[in-house]
Amino acid sequence: MTQADDLLVTHDVTVCYGSHQALNPTSLAFSEGGVTALIGPSGCGKSTFLRCINLMNREIPGCRVGGEILYHGNDVNSRSQDLFQLRKSIGMVFQQPNPFHKSIRENIVFAPRRHGVSDKDELDALVEDSLKAAAIWDEVKDQLDQSAFALSGGQQQRLCIARTLAMRPDVVLMDEPCSALDPISTFAIEQTIRDMAERGICVVIVTHNMEQAARVSDRTAYFLLGDMVETGPTKELFSRPRTSGSTTTSRGGSDDGREQDGGRAPRPVLRRLPCPEGRLARAWRRTRVTALIGPSGCGKSTLLRCLNRMNDRVEGMPPHGLGPARRRGRARGL
Numbered sequence: 001m002t003q004a005d006d007l008l009v010t011h012d013v014t015v016c017y018g019s020h021q022a023l024n025p026t027s028l029a030f031s032e033g034g035v036t037a038l039i040g041p042s043g044c045g046k047s048t049f050l051r052c053i054n055l056m057n058r059e060i061p062g063c064r065v066g067g068e069i070l071y072h073g074n075d076v077n078s079r080s081q082d083l084f085q086l087r088k089s090i091g092m093v094f095q096q097p098n099p100f101h102k103s104i105r106e107n108i109v110f111a112p113r114r115h116g117v118s119d120k121d122e123l124d125a126l127v128e129d130s131l132k133a134a135a136i137w138d139e140v141k142d143q144l145d146q147s148a149f150a151l152s153g154g155q156q157q158r159l160c161i162a163r164t165l166a167m168r169p170d171v172v173l174m175d176e177p178c179s180a181l182d183p184i185s186t187f188a189i190e191q192t193i194r195d196m197a198e199r200g201i202c203v204v205i206v207t208h209n210m211e212q213a214a215r216v217s218d219r220t221a222y223f224l225l226g227d228m229v230e231t232g233p234t235k236e237l238f239s240r241p242r243t244s245g246s247t248t249t250s251r252g253g254s255d256d257g258r259e260q261d262g263g264r265a266p267r268p269v270l271r272r273l274p275c276p277e278g279r280l281a282r283a284w285r286r287t288r289v290t291a292l293i294g295p296s297g298c299g300k301s302t303l304l305r306c307l308n309r310m311n312d313r314v315e316g317m318p319p320h321g322l323g324p325a326r327r328r329g330r331a332r333g334l
């Protein structure tokens with residue numbers, strides 16, 4: 001149900017990709033300072049709906065959007081809508097971090113500069129405030145002029161959130177922003193989401209993590225096979241769902257939305273691999289599935305990239321990234 005103070009309202013929004021109707025008429029309303037979670041199984045149209053709001057679907061050939069999307073009462077699809085201004089006010093954070101090929105500082109100031117901010121002190125303050133709001137300032141404050149690609153995946157994602165916040169948006173759309181993050185970074189982002197809401201920003205977040213939806217959102221909308229089948233206050237929807245299956249994943253506890261066998265998740269076997277000096281490679285051969293875990297920025301991806309020599313392509317990495325142990329491993333054909 002829409003109300004007078006709703007910032008963003010969708011009326012019967014539909015989306016077709018060619019002849020395939022991916023989203024059936026969907027009407028939802030979003031208010032200032034509210035957090036809405038979009039949930040539902042893979043392929044049900046959550047990202048499709050989210051992308052309509054800041055006209056990202058326009059960039060997909062053959063994609064047609066119907067219905068009305070009102071932002072401050074104006075239809076975003078009208079010809080008079082300035083896309084540049086719209087995306088300043090309605091920012092988006094994607095599932096995969098997509099920093100610019102620039103320094104950390106430049107990632108933050110690039111868009112504000114294009115929107116006319118030129119004062120150095122103002123830009124410096126923007127860099128600090130945005131990075132603090134995205135819970136990454138302490139990790140990067142001494143390396144602001146280094147490439148954003150020198151950051152870990154989780155750090156890059158928080159940088160992208162900072163970049164979005166630097167535009168001081170009214171609405172932030174987030175498409176599974178934590179799917180590649182460790183629990184500590186996830187917690188930091190969830191805190192950031194709540195802080196954004198307190199500052200009056202309207203947040204719409206797609207998530208497969210039911211616990212996350214329950215923790216951060218005020219309202220939830222459940223999508224199924226292209227239909228928005230149920231919406232309401234999150235507490236109500238989770239405690240008394242009208243649609244069977246809408247909160248299934250909260251019982252299974254699975255992060256990817258798949259129900260687990262009778263709710264009994266396999267017990268993880270945690271084994272600390274001896275490291276370094278080649279023993280790591282031997283342990284790898286004996287272990288069928290090895291999980292590398294640890295907080296954001298601790299080196300998991302760096303180690304993984306060593307295995308097929310992806311790090312050789314990273315500027316500044318020594319040619320034998322793992323040193324003598326790696327060379328011995330190679331000599332043994334590992």
Ligand SMILES: Nc1ncnc2c1ncn2[C@@H]1O[C@H](COP(=O)(O)OP(=O)(O)OP(=O)(O)O)[C@@H](O)[C@H]1O
Pocket residue numbers: 017022040041042043044045046047048049060
């Ligand atoms: N660019 C595209 N071109 C054609 N069809 C698309 C495109 N993007 C999505 N679709 C189709 O639209 C439907 C909804 O996809 P969408 O990505 O919105 O689902 P989703 O709910 O976000 O799924 P997931 O949870 O896996 O991200 C699917 O059938 C998908 O195949």
Ligand SMILES: [Mg+2]
Pocket residue numbers: 046047048175206
């Ligand atoms: Mg999606």
